[in-house]
Amino acid sequence: MPAPAASRAPREGAAAVLRFGRLAAMGTVAALILVAGVWASWGTAQHVMFPKGREQGAMTVTRCAEDVCTGPFTPTSEGARARDRVAIERTVAVEQGTTYAVAVKPGSGEVVRTGASGLLYAWVPFAGALLLASVVVAGGLGLSRLGWVLGGFGLALVTAAFVVL
Known part of the structure; x- marks a missing residue:
């Protein structure tokens, strides 16, 4: 015999709150990682980008x-x-x-x-943040395509910096 609708509603509501909490927490973690990557890169990048x-x-x-x-x-x-x-x-x-x-x-x-090598080297910390955030986005948020895109951009940036330097 199925449970009455009244007893299912609190469980569904609790599951929705937990799902929202997980998405909010992982979204905040991913955003903080990306902001930290930009912050770490900006100290050098500003001198290269705006000469x-x-x-x-x-x-x-x-x-x-x-x-x-x-x-x-x-x-x-x-x-x-x-x-x-x-x-x-x-x-x-x-x-x-x-x-x-x-x-x-x-x-x-x-x-x-300065130049291309200086610009790419300045943004390497952000590339690392992209790689780390891709794991959080794919695993914690369940957005695997976006995680692959972030990881791909991070890997491309690190590779380009390695090749140019």
Whole structure:
């Protein structure tokens, strides 16, 4: 004998509330991951994407320590001044004796790579966030197609940065 309709309604209502709570929680987690990825990338990307008014030039790496490489800065833009020493973050793509196109972070002696390689490298943290969010979207939200799209974009961005650097 089936349960009366009155006893089914609370169970269906509770299931709907739990389903909504899961979607809200996973949607919030995915959004936070993506925002954190943009936040982590923006510190470098803004100097590469909006070079107007920034000192641009070339840096020849003369010395590398554990996490920083240094060298002289030769300006190529108007208003930029030559510097004996600027610093760039040491990565696998920075080699001693090589010259890189860079932009100086305002108010500091730090530089970031410009051009396609600098732009792609700046957005690598966002690419990682896309890959992580794809798992949350596909698994937690049940939106497998959107998860594949996010993961595909993240993988493409990481691959492009690896190839260009």
